[in-house]
Amino acid sequence: MIYRILHDESYLMHVIPPVESMAKLGEEHGTFAFNAEPKPYQEVWKPLEIEFRPCEGSKATEVPDVSENFGRLFLSERAFSVLGELLEQNGECLPVTFGGRKGYIFNPTATAEQHDAAIQSVIAYDEHGNLAHFAFDEERLASVSVFKTNLDLYKGVFCGERLRDLSIAEGLTGVTFSPDVSNPVGESFGSVQ
Numbered sequence: 001m002i003y004r005i006l007h008d009e010s011y012l013m014h015v016i017p018p019v020e021s022m023a024k025l026g027e028e029h030g031t032f033a034f035n036a037e038p039k040p041y042q043e044v045w046k047p048l049e050i051e052f053r054p055c056e057g058s059k060a061t062e063v064p065d066v067s068e069n070f071g072r073l074f075l076s077e078r079a080f081s082v083l084g085e086l087l088e089q090n091g092e093c094l095p096v097t098f099g100g101r102k103g104y105i106f107n108p109t110a111t112a113e114q115h116d117a118a119i120q121s122v123i124a125y126d127e128h129g130n131l132a133h134f135a136f137d138e139e140r141l142a143s144v145s146v147f148k149t150n151l152d153l154y155k156g157v158f159c160g161e162r163l164r165d166l167s168i169a170e171g172l173t174g175v176t177f178s179p180d181v182s183n184p185v186g187e188s189f190g191s192v193q
Helices: 018-033 077-087 161-169
Strands: 003-007 013-015 051-053 066-069 072-076 091-098 101-108 131-133 157-159 175-178
Touching (some): 013 066, 072 077, 077 101, 077 161, 161 175
Antiparallel strands (some): 003 175, 013 051, 066 072, 072 101, 091 101
8 A cells, every 4th residue: 555644743843944955055956945856965965954843733842753844754863763774765864953963854756757656547636727636556666665746746755555564663753644645634734833
């Protein structure tokens, strides 16, 4: 089964400040903070100082092990020790700091399109032309642990059972896994304050 990784709003969400990204990565690569395209940054990377904020309406105060935001994942050092090797098969773990602590931003570089895995016959749009439904061919993604798709402009992060099961077995906090890959908001939704 394929899952959409969603931020658990009972935890703080990571935010990559655009000013920090532009200052450290320069004009050409500084758009990292707001450009979700699956392109590599390892060669130009300089560790960024990120922030954590509660989602709108949330009273969260705890930094999670994993956070999903705008097509990327934050990994605490604990989450990196559990998931890093698996994730790096389909992307890059880029070092970051926050409040004197260390962590990583996982930048997925694999896409459903690279594996011809978007099921074209089920893609549907609403009356306003907005993407309403899509699905993936699991067999074509069997060797892919985590990926993005151009269908949602690379803003979602998707995974298979191996990553989901490992995260749950190790008790990693901060994300949930939805089998409804078309739903970018899960059961609840709020913007970052």
